[in-house]
Amino acid sequence: xxxxxxxxxxxxxxxxxxxxxxxxxxxxxxxxxxxxxxxxxxxxxxxxxxxxxxxxxxxxxxxxxxxxxxxxxxxxxxxxxxxxxxxxxxxxxxxxxxxxxxxxxxxxxxxxxxxxxxxxxxxxxxxxxxxxxxxxxxxxxxxxxxxxxxxxxxxxxxxxxxxxxx
Numbered sequence: 001x002x003x004x005x006x007x008x009x010x011x012x013x014x015x016x017x018x019x020x021x022x023x024x025x026x027x028x029x030x031x032x033x034x035x036x037x038x039x040x041x042x043x044x045x046x047x048x049x050x051x052x053x054x055x056x057x058x059x060x061x062x063x064x065x066x067x068x069x070x071x072x073x074x075x076x077x078x079x080x081x082x083x084x085x086x087x088x089x090x091x092x093x094x095x096x097x098x099x100x101x102x103x104x105x106x107x108x109x110x111x112x113x114x115x116x117x118x119x120x121x122x123x124x125x126x127x128x129x130x131x132x133x134x135x136x137x138x139x140x141x142x143x144x145x146x147x148x149x150x151x152x153x154x155x156x157x158x159x160x161x162x163x164x165x166x
Contacts, residue, residue: 028099029112033166034166035166037124038125038162039159039161040070040076040162041069041159042156042160044065044068045067045155046140047065047152048061048153052148060141063081064080065079066080087124090122091122091124092121094117095116095117097113097114099113103137103139104136107139110133113130131162133158134160135159138154
């Protein structure tokens with residue numbers, strides 16, 4: 001009887017806590033004193049362009065993200081260059097990276113803390129002041145490339161936590 005009751009309660013508790021609390025956040029991206037407005041999962045790609053590096057050798061340079069924002073398996077927005085996050089209700093924020101921490105493996109893009117530099121529209125993202133990118137998987141593209149101007153993408157997923165002060 002206890003197990004029948006406890007399992008649904010634990011699942012409900014996990015759903016309420018969400019990915020922000022489930023992840024152990026490094027100090028570099030922590031946002032103490034801020035509260036969660038929205039947590040979403042993103043699936044997409046990090047796009048790279050073949051360019052000459054500082055040493056003159058061709059290398060893959062990050063260009064932009066392209067991702068779908070998902071909540072409970074449904075598309076609720078998109079993430080793209082800027083970096084921009086746009087919700088289906090028309091609200092959007094643009095972030096500026098202010099902190100980072102390594103991903104779990106060398107193939108994972110870093111976890112980030114971004115402050116909101118600008119916003120537009122009115123909706124769920126309107127009060128957001130900070131965005132965290134956590135639980136990254138994939139997205140890195142390393143090594144030399146053959147031809148300047150070529151593009152290549154690396155699939156990635158991440159969780160984005162949208163926070164507000166207070």
